C-alpha cells in the first residue's frame with residue numbers, strides 16, 4: 001500500500017486553510033477600507049471593491065446586488081451566504097431605501113437557487 005492511500009481526507013485541511021486565509025483577508029480589508037472610506041466592501045472579508053470583485057447576484061431583471069466578493073461567495077453555500085444578503089438588506093432599510101418586501105423575497109430566492 002502506498003503512502004498516498006493513507007493521506008487523511010483533504011476536505012478538513014482545506015477548511016482550516018480557508019479560515020486562515022479569511023483572517024488574512026480581513027486584515028487587508030481593514031487597512032484598505034481605511035484608505036477608501038467611501039467605497040463599498042465585501043460583508044465577509046471586508047475588502048473594498050477597488051481590490052476585489054463583488055459577486056453579482058441578479059434578483060430582478062436588470063438589478064443585482066453584491067454583498068460578497070467572488071472568493072468569499074465561492075467558499076459558502078446558499079444557506080451560509082444568505083445572512084450577508086440579509087445584512088445588506090438591513091442596511092438598505094436603515095438608509096431609507098423603502099424597498100418592498102417582495103424585493104427581499106426575490107433576493108432570497110435567487111441566493112437559494114445559487115445566484
Ligand SMILES: [Zn+2]
Pocket residue numbers: 042043044045046047068069070071072073
Ligand atoms: Zn470577501
